[in-house]
Amino acid sequence: MDEAQLRDLIPGVLAALVHRGADFITAEDAVQEALVKAVETWPNTPPDDPKGWLITTAWHRFLDLVRSDTARRNREDRLSAEPPPGPSSSTDDTLQLYFLCAHPSLTPSSAVALTLRAVGGLTTRQIAQAYFVPEATMAQRISRAKRTVGAARFDRPGDLHTVLRVLYLVFNEGYTGDVDLAVEAIRLTRQLTAATDDPEVSGLLALFLLHHARRTARTRPDGSLVSLSEQDRGLWERDLIAEGVAVLQAALARDRLGEYQAQAAIAALHADAQTVEETDWVQIVEWYDELVRLTDSPIVRLNRAVAVGEADGPQAGLAALAQLDPTLPRYPAAAAYLHERSGDIATAARLYTEAATHAQNLAERNHLTLQAAVLRQRLSSGAC
Incomplete structure (x- = not known):
């Protein structure tokens, strides 16, 4: 079992401990220690039931941590009766774990860090490297986030839009350090797609796949950027494009349009064009109109103005741009x-x-x- 497959098990394992009565903070520490032990022992003695092994090992470690904590001795009797080993979490448990990590009282940066740690299974060192901050600083940030959500009820409905926004932030960090956050965001969104039937989750996954398919062509060997019109389209990964389009089509067929589906539709039109000249800018403007209707975002309106300039000529684009606030990010560009x-x-x-x-x-x-x-x-x- 490789590292990505091992991390895929983390949400279910952590959810199982929380449902057995573990507090989130101690449970997350116990799961991390179980993962370390798995990496050390599985190559020689792989378990028949990896998830069950992780739950049992993490639960034992959780009990050890609780028993060693003087402030929690009064809970020892309640926790000493160990439930039967083996998987006990469901898909809904995984979804609630995402909600917990995207708690509304957390800042976006803290929510991202906690999601990468608790759901993604990344180490504090890896997350710190990805964000170019000292490991001690990231450890404090994660600890504060865990304390914030530690008392939150695990069965309380969460805001899926907030979860998607956190994953969107993770993806936009791209590749930094020894952690490829774009790949990590895709992996986590695949998990979330399996945990919910909301078409917007599929829309976000399609958006990630379609953008990631063009990644190799976006930069030159010296790290300089290559604009979309100048990219070598032979470098685009057609298998990811095909998957992204298929995921998007299935989501759109459900007739519950959301902003991520609309963004993915725009990305699909770009990916479908074999050359710059073949780009269907008229249809892209139509999708931007839908996106404006859904979000009324000034940034979306700015991107729409550029698309109008391609579809109807630069003067038409400048006229659309003139209606916007010139202090908007990327307005001068x-x-x-x-x-x-x-x-x-x-x-x-x-x-x-x-x-x-x-x-x-x-x-x-x-x-x-x-x-x-x-x-x-x-x-x-x-x-x-």
Whole structure:
């Protein structure tokens, strides 16, 4: 059993302990220690029932931890009668675990960290590396999050939208350190898809698959960004695209449209085009209209303006953009692109430079700076 398969068992094991009366904080520690023991012993003596083995081992460790805690001695009699070993959690238990980790009182960063630790099975060190913070800092963040949700009722209905937003944040972190968070988000969303029949969960999985299929083509060997129009589409992973489209079609067939399905539909239209020229921008604008209706998000409206510029011409895109707040993130970059498409190179170069000062990461800043430099070179050489 590889590491990913082992981590797939964690939600059910943790849920089983909580249902047996374990508090979340101690149960999570016990499960982590059981995983360490599994890694050490399974290569030589693999169990017939891996999940049952983990539940039994984690429960024994939980009892040890409780008995050694003076403040909890009064609970020892209640916990000493061990339930029968073996799997006892259900799919609904896994779903409740997601809800618990996306508790509304947690900050988004804490919810992501707790989900990666408790549901994803990543170590504190791995999560700290992924977020470029000291391990001690991440340990404190996770400990605070566990204390926050420690007293929460396990059977209380949760907000699925919050869970999906946490997974969306995990995916957007991408590859950092020795943990590929994009792959981890896909793995966790597959779990959640099996735990609920909500088509929005499938929509999120489809969105992840379709975006991840283009990952190799997004950057050059030196780490610089490659725009969608310049990407080598031969590098796109067609098997992931096919899976993403199939998952999306099944979700759309249920006629309960949500924002992640609409986003996935836009990604599917991009993935379906064999060349930039074949992109169905008219249909993409129609999906953005649906997304605006669902979310009324200014960022969605900004992306729609760029799509309008492709479908109906850059002037139409600039007109749509003019209706939005110019302080929006990436507004200068969108305006620069549309001005470049309209032939106003001087304005585009100025806006690319402005956009670079607001870039969210080094790769994006370098990309925008390079765009501005290329246009200035064109101006100085009289090539415009």
